[in-house]
Amino acid sequence: MPPLAAGTPLALWPRTAVLLPDAREPVVLPAGCRAPLVDWCAGRTHEVPAQVQSALAPLLDDAPSDLNRVEQRLALLDERYVGWLPGFTRSRDPELRRVRAMHSRRKAWTLPRLARPTLPSSTLRRAEIIAALCGKKILLTDDPDGLGVLLATNADVTVTEPDPVRHHWLATEAARENNKLHLTTNSDIDGLFDVSVIFCGPPAASAAELGLAIRCTRPGGHIVVGMRLPWEEVMLSLAAQAGLVVERYEREIDHWLVPGLAVIDGGQDLVVYRRPEGAALPAIEAGVAATVRATPHGVLDIDSVPRATLDKTALTRFATLLAAAAPAAEEGRSLHGAHDHDVLCWYDSRGHGLTAELRRAEEHLLISIVPFDADLEYLALWAAHAVLCDDASRVRPLRTRRADKEYFFA
Amino acid sequence: MPESAQKPLYHLGDGIVLGIGSRDTQLIDLKTDGEIRIDFRFIEPLEKVSLGWSGEGYESFLPRLLQEGVIVHGPATTDPVLKTKLAALDRLYLTAYEAALSPRARRAYELTLEAHGRRKRFFTRVGQCPTLPETTLRRALLVGDAAEVGAKKILCVGDDDLVSVPLAALGHDVTVFDIDDFLLTFLRDTAAALGLTLQAVEKDLRDPLDDAERDHFDLFLTDPMSNRDCFEIFLSRAFSLVKPGARGYVAVYGPTERLFREVAAEMKFPIVAWHRRHNRYYSQYMKIHTYESDWVEIRRDAGTVVKHAANEFCVPLNLYAEQFYQRHPIFFGFYDEIEEPRFATPLYLDMILDIAEGNSPLKLTARHTILGQEWTVIHGSTDDGHLTVHVDRARRQLTMTLFPMRAESEDVLRHAFMSGYKPKATQAKMSSSRDVWDLRIR
Numbered sequence: 001m002p003p004l005a006a007g008t009p010l011a012l013w014p015r016t017a018v019l020l021p022d023a024r025e026p027v028v029l030p031a032g033c034r035a036p037l038v039d040w041c042a043g044r045t046h047e048v049p050a051q052v053q054s055a056l057a058p059l060l061d062d063a064p065s066d067l068n069r070v071e072q073r074l075a076l077l078d079e080r081y082v083g084w085l086p087g088f089t090r091s092r093d094p095e096l097r098r099v100r101a102m103h104s105r106r107k108a109w110t111l112p113r114l115a116r117p118t119l120p121s122s123t124l125r126r127a128e129i130i131a132a133l134c135g136k137k138i139l140l141t142d143d144p145d146g147l148g149v150l151l152a153t154n155a156d157v158t159v160t161e162p163d164p165v166r167h168h169w170l171a172t173e174a175a176r177e178n179n180k181l182h183l184t185t186n187s188d189i190d191g192l193f194d195v196s197v198i199f200c201g202p203p204a205a206s207a208a209e210l211g212l213a214i215r216c217t218r219p220g221g222h223i224v225v226g227m228r229l230p231w232e233e234v235m236l237s238l239a240a241q242a243g244l245v246v247e248r249y250e251r252e253i254d255h256w257l258v259p260g261l262a263v264i265d266g267g268q269d270l271v272v273y274r275r276p277e278g279a280a281l282p283a284i285e286a287g288v289a290a291t292v293r294a295t296p297h298g299v300l301d302i303d304s305v306p307r308a309t310l311d312k313t314a315l316t317r318f319a320t321l322l323a324a325a326a327p328a329a330e331e332g333r334s335l336h337g338a339h340d341h342d343v344l345c346w347y348d349s350r351g352h353g354l355t356a357e358l359r360r361a362e363e364h365l366l367i368s369i370v371p372f373d374a375d376l377e378y379l380a381l382w383a384a385h386a387v388l389c390d391d392a393s394r395v396r397p398l399r400t401r402r403a404d405k406e407y408f409f410a
Numbered sequence: 411m412p413e414s415a416q417k418p419l420y421h422l423g424d425g426i427v428l429g430i431g432s433r434d435t436q437l438i439d440l441k442t443d444g445e446i447r448i449d450f451r452f453i454e455p456l457e458k459v460s461l462g463w464s465g466e467g468y469e470s471f472l473p474r475l476l477q478e479g480v481i482v483h484g485p486a487t488t489d490p491v492l493k494t495k496l497a498a499l500d501r502l503y504l505t506a507y508e509a510a511l512s513p514r515a516r517r518a519y520e521l522t523l524e525a526h527g528r529r530k531r532f533f534t535r536v537g538q539c540p541t542l543p544e545t546t547l548r549r550a551l552l553v554g555d556a557a558e559v560g561a562k563k564i565l566c567v568g569d570d571d572l573v574s575v576p577l578a579a580l581g582h583d584v585t586v587f588d589i590d591d592f593l594l595t596f597l598r599d600t601a602a603a604l605g606l607t608l609q610a611v612e613k614d615l616r617d618p619l620d621d622a623e624r625d626h627f628d629l630f631l632t633d634p635m636s637n638r639d640c641f642e643i644f645l646s647r648a649f650s651l652v653k654p655g656a657r658g659y660v661a662v663y664g665p666t667e668r669l670f671r672e673v674a675a676e677m678k679f680p681i682v683a684w685h686r687r688h689n690r691y692y693s694q695y696m697k698i699h700t701y702e703s704d705w706v707e708i709r710r711d712a713g714t715v716v717k718h719a720a721n722e723f724c725v726p727l728n729l730y731a732e733q734f735y736q737r738h739p740i741f742f743g744f745y746d747e748i749e750e751p752r753f754a755t756p757l758y759l760d761m762i763l764d765i766a767e768g769n770s771p772l773k774l775t776a777r778h779t780i781l782g783q784e785w786t787v788i789h790g791s792t793d794d795g796h797l798t799v800h801v802d803r804a805r806r807q808l809t810m811t812l813f814p815m816r817a818e819s820e821d822v823l824r825h826a827f828m829s830g831y832k833p834k835a836t837q838a839k840m841s842s843s844r845d846v847w848d849l850r851i852r
Contacts, residue, residue, distance in 0.1 A: 351787075
């Protein structure tokens, strides 16, 4: 049996472990596999228990650990998605190779918190912008793609990372680079930083991130915000009310990755604010109802679904993967068909879920998420890519609608 | 003696543009966001005046147009309003790479921005939707600076994106083939004004090619509509016009990637590079278009075959429509702080849906309930889509999703939900885009 190692395509979702073979659809592993695999990926054990190894044995032949394969795929995706920047991949080749190598050494994918994993080129572009800001003491409140490791080459970097798998990966990479990366699982940060890097989320999460950044960033320092749909309105409004001053707006700097190494069109902006003296967080409406009120729904459009997967069977497999990956157990689902389309309605025990309509003639998948739930959005994108899509399938761009005060779409 | 030497010229005032659409034509004032609908009889004179014209034959209209600022004296020039707005849109992307631009590339960008700032007519009827000046520059930079890669004989198959301008600025020998005589005149005038040299030739690609034109160019660029007919005719003509082994760049709308790859396989040309989301476009309102496209580098190989022989006429069926799914809008209705959540249970929700079915075209072919402790989802299929109703009794919030949006059904459902759960609503907010209708009631 091939050994489990970094580069093995593995996803450790909140309740299950999933193997991601190249040649076929993801395989949900037996119930007892997740905890030992988390322990192994988090560096708590050096060996995967024998019973897990034997459960995985027949599957690993189809999903070998192959760092080169991962790096090659990432290089292809970088070229595809950052090719619009004149000369970028050529001029940054050594740096990109370094980031790709680091990304390929991730032992497993886990559910993102606020920030999402991105292409190596996105990580590098963010690192270059942040590294150019004044000051050498940097705080990151989330780091799914090794930004902190890159910044720590020339700065004193603190990263909040409660996820044990990502935490271990970042620690290992920092040790490999022998740099100054301080990792903590505690979001109650103490100290004053030159730069704080935060992310937007539902209103309460955005406010918590911004409050932390204002408290921990010295006056005159910078607060760097990852700005994403559908919460840019919330964060832009909070930042403006807090008195932060926009210094730079980098549009669609991030391209999000989902396990299986598929890229979502669109992505996240990066906004660099200066933190003035006297910046203060405004009061916001808190609670779950306020979160839903801010974003009651979300829509995903996936075009060019291959003809081979345009049927009820594929939608059923999509629901099965979603049920395995979702943070809460499935409560119920329904699947109906008409002459030109099939519709799945799926909800978990929290009352979060989605409706997915697959239209055969149009080769199109429409997913509406009610109430909007970023975890389900990410997992639905992953499950759709895993069972319904191929390399030519495209998610209609998820992108912010404004830059600072300006709405710029027709 | 040219007309311009005999009579004074006029051009459209600053911030005034002419938008010629498939349904109507408007004069748009970008300074005030005002619009005036234009009778079709005035399209031609307004096109002429957008290029700088004496107004011959329309003298009686001139005083009023001058008085209202629609036209001003003088030959056509760069419009400072357009230039400022386009420069602001360009900043969204340009900041990512402008520091790396060479002085020649910077000059090429400035000239491209000037050229786009001179264009005052937008012919959306035939699918013209220009790229941002910064995108136009990036297209040229992929070809390269003639000082580094050598001067190339370049063919632009259609050029409403004005990519000929930065290519000429970077030292290449550029020829534009286009069917739009307005655009050709515009390109010639603009090139002259900017001190650039390029050839603008009227050419209908459906006509056979001259022998002298074949195997002539080193490279081509084109941004066709993304449909099979357009791909086949544009690429057939382009491959006949360039030398064997020559490169080409084609804009492809993302969702049609599979179609383009099929055409590539049939015509046996290699895809050298695929730059996703390379091309960003703007509308006549000087806003970013939601449409964007990929930029694909291909090559004419020894084995490349054309679908339309160079010496034959071709009759495409579909030149002016993208070949992808324009989905109907989806409707979301969000009812916040509902007043009687204890009645938002499956029994009552089913009754509301029964009422809606009895009083509207809505017909649910199947109905399914998912029930939690504090929430309920009722999902129904229709002949052409679905309806999902989600209610959270603890949070007192109800959301309805209707796809596709059908006004009659939505109207009845809204009245029923309002009567049942929001009889004292104080706020209603509606927003709509091409894809989503979003109603929020509180």
